[in-house]
Amino acid sequence: MLVRLKGAVVYDPMHGIDGRRMDLFIRDGIMVPAPRRDTRIDHTYDVRDRIVMAGAIDIHTHIGGGKVNIARALLPEDHMPYAVQGSPILRAGSGHAVPTSFITGYRYAEMGYTACFEPAMLPANARHAHAEMADVPIVDTGAYALLGNDDFLLRLLAGKTGQKVINDYVAWIVNATHAHGVKVVNPGGISAFKFNQRDLDLDVRHEHYGVSPRRILKALARAVHELGICHPLHVHGCNLGVPGNAETTLKTIAAVEGLPLHLTHVQFHSYGREGDRGFSSAAARIAEAVNSNPNISIDVGQVMFGQTVTASGDTMLQYRGRRHAHPKKWVCMDIECDAGCGVVPFLYRDHNFVNALQWCVGLELFLQVRDPWRIFLTTDHPNGAPFTTYPRLIRLLMDRAFRAEMLDRIHPEARKSSILDSLDREYSLAEIAIMTRAAPARSLGLQTRGHLGRGAAADITVYEPNRNAERMFSKPALVFKDGVLVVRDGKVIQSTSGQVHATRPAYDRGIERVLKQYFDRYHTVSLGNFRIGSDELLGFGRSAISVHPCVPR
Amino acid sequence: MSDVTFELRRQPETWLDLSALTPDKLHGHTLTAIKAIRLRCGRRAGNVGDLFQVSGDDPLSLRFVDACRSFVRLGHGMTRGRIRVNGHAGHYLGQDMRGGQITVRGSAGNWLGAGMSGGSIEISGDAGDFIGAAVAGAMHGMTGGNIVVGGNAGKRAADRMRRGTILVLGDAGDFAGSRMIAGTLLILGLARTGVGYGMRRGTIVLGRMPAHVPVTFNDCGRLKMEFLRLLFKQTADSRKRFGYFREFGPEARRFAGDIAAGGQGEILVLLNASRRRSA
Ligand SMILES: [Zn+2]
Secondary structure (H helix, E strand, O other): OOEEEEEEEEEEHHOOOEEEEEEEEEEEOEEEOOOOOOOOOOOEEEEOOEEEEEEEEEEEOOOOOOHHHHHHHHHHHHHHHHHOOOOOOOOOOOOOOOOOOHHHHHHHHOOOOOEEEEEOOOOOHHHHHHHHHOOOOOOOOOEEEEEOOHHHHHHHHOOOOOOOHHHHHHHHHHHHHHOOEEEEOOOOOHHHHHOOOOOOOOOOOOOOOOOHHHHHHHHHHHHHHOOOOOEEEEEEEOOOOOOOOEEEEEEEHHOOOOOOOOOOOHHHEEEOOOOOOOOEHHHHHHHHHHHHHEEEEEEOOOOOOOOEEEOOOOOHHHHHHHHHHOOOOEEEEEOOOOOOEEEEEEEEEEOOHHHHHHHHHHHHHHHOOOOHHEEEEOOOOOOOOOOOHHHHHHHHHHHHHHHHHHOOOOHHHHHHHOOOHOOOOOOOOHHHHHHHHHHHHHHHHOOOOOOOOOOEEEEEEEEOOOOOOHHHHHHHOOOEOOOEEEEEEEOOOOOOOOEEEEOOOOOHHHHHHHHHHHHHHOOOOOOHHOOOOOHHHHOOOOOEEEEOOOOOO | OOOEEEOOOOOOOOOOOOOOOHHHHHHHOOHHHHHEEEEEEEEEEHHHHEEEEEEEEEEEEEEEEEEEOOOEOOOOOOOOOEEEEEEOEEEEOOOOOOEEEEEEEEEOOOOOOOOOOOOOEEEEEOOOOOOOOOOOOOOOEEEEEEEEEOOOOOOOOOOOOEEEEEEOOOOOOOOOOOOOOOOOOEEOOOEOOOOOOOOOEEEEOOOHHHHOOOOOEEEEEEEOOHHHHHHHHEEEEEHHHHHHHHOOOOOOEEEOOOHHHOOOOEEEEOOOOOOOOOO
């Protein structure tokens, strides 16, 4: 079946196409070059003057796994007023900050997103995380395995084990859990919390293992690099949310000595300690460091005002933030000695100095990091805001007047202490296409996603041009997933099942002997049951496993 | 003007969400418009007109003549007007209600008046669990208004209640007044296990001495409390048939607690309420 999108205005940064009018062709879900003139075209969509991009990719969004479910259970009030009726083609569901899995998929698709990556999959929870993401319809999914607070790795590091064994362990975990990348959250800090340490800066030693976060970070960054996993180590650093943490963030960048690193929700890690309130923006310094270190990429974790819930593996941080819970309830727990989990509902207020400044810090980062290929659009859903606020965020980036208008409404002191009104950069459509499509695809090593060239999967979003970017990006005219029309006029008209993206770094089987002993002695499941089989994974309901090659270095 | 009356055409097979049919939401609607409103019934949806026979012309006064257990969320969030029900009014009757009046000749299910902040609900028969309580996840139950249950109440009546008055003329199930933050719960009949469990403040008035008062309540002995006289007078004045409340004396045995939760609430067991209500 050959389908044509006629008269599209295409933004495809991977191929340097910036608003060129052209026809696009899809054959059986794959992008193909223009066929010979006499080829029969089965269906033509007239998309004249409409803006066409590849489907968007969210590189960091919490959509599956234990903490999301705990957040749902903790907040019935996030669900009762947001019930969605099912229909013959769509499942019922509910939720605003942490929607049910089906609603998550529909809402993402309705914004033109076709792939979402869960950044914090605890290996011990991987089975559940995948099963849950298999119920996120339409979009492709993938996950990063969370390491760096697990007893096994910390033992290896404490025992001064060589990098080779660490690499084998990391590779084994990635294979066993069908992960696409590796993430570290508050390196060592979640574990240290269980030993009654309430903070852990980059060079402070873990009381029990005697290992510093710097050590963990370097070992993991090296492992990911040497194994050739495409996406660099995904780092949620130390001291999240603590005033003055920009120093730690800068030290973190220096610590990896040029190895590739992805720093996530950097907004929460870019705070200074200046001013009367001891809280200021250090976005300029962080942006400068990102600009001058090409090995670093970031996603922002923008804060948007309103009710949401923060869900993180970082127990240390969440315990610190429990006093700010709104409504007043919170959960912190350990998960299988692998890491932790903390859920604290939160209301970001524009009239609150700290929240307003957080909002400014995020935007300052967006506007001061020059290379859109190394900065990705996220709100760290749901931690900074639900993902449904993306269209508004895009408008804030593209529309200076709107930004100024919003800036007028926030806490005046925050406004004064931010340089935001002096930043007049406006993102272009091409830059938005880079940061939401091409760049994440490149960072994740997805060769057939994030672009519209020959051989790409036909994940396509067609927007009705509108001067109001929020309106334009919240309601695409058409969305195709693997060539299937799934959304028309901003509403899902057909539900499909996406693929799961994974990577399979090679490792020395010898590690399994060591691991088996460890599992037999300490773990709640056996090694064989811990590992998820490919058949089992597909049995959860994804359409395919898309394995991305590793290039060992 | 006559009440807008809803008569079920047939029993719904599963729960029927009636939150769309409140006086404030229907105000200004014609009968035809009301019949066209979509209601959720389990996984499906249906028109009011297909589910009910509808008549009348005053949407500020609604009447459900043969209500059934499948009803849910009747009177949800209503702010004014009146709803009268004959039969079983279902779960979540008057949840989050802010004003107006609901009267039921018959009984109601769980979460009657849960989270309500104003208005009044009166049912002649029994009510289910969690009346005037906090729905799952909510940090407080009812914050205003009053509820009268003519029969018995289920478990956990007034759970996390914060303000307002609940009057149960019959008995109440286990854990009545659990986790109360404030407000008044009056049970003329018998209260069962765990009355006042975890209460912080507020008053539970009991017409009869329960078999067990939790050990985490301090017995303060017999007291004469003028506030009780006011409460009974107000109750007696509110409805003619509550005239007998005037004869209750202000003497009570007072228990303070729940100490286990650092609470400063009280359970007052009336010493002079032997004259039981007339049926
Ligand atoms: Zn995150």
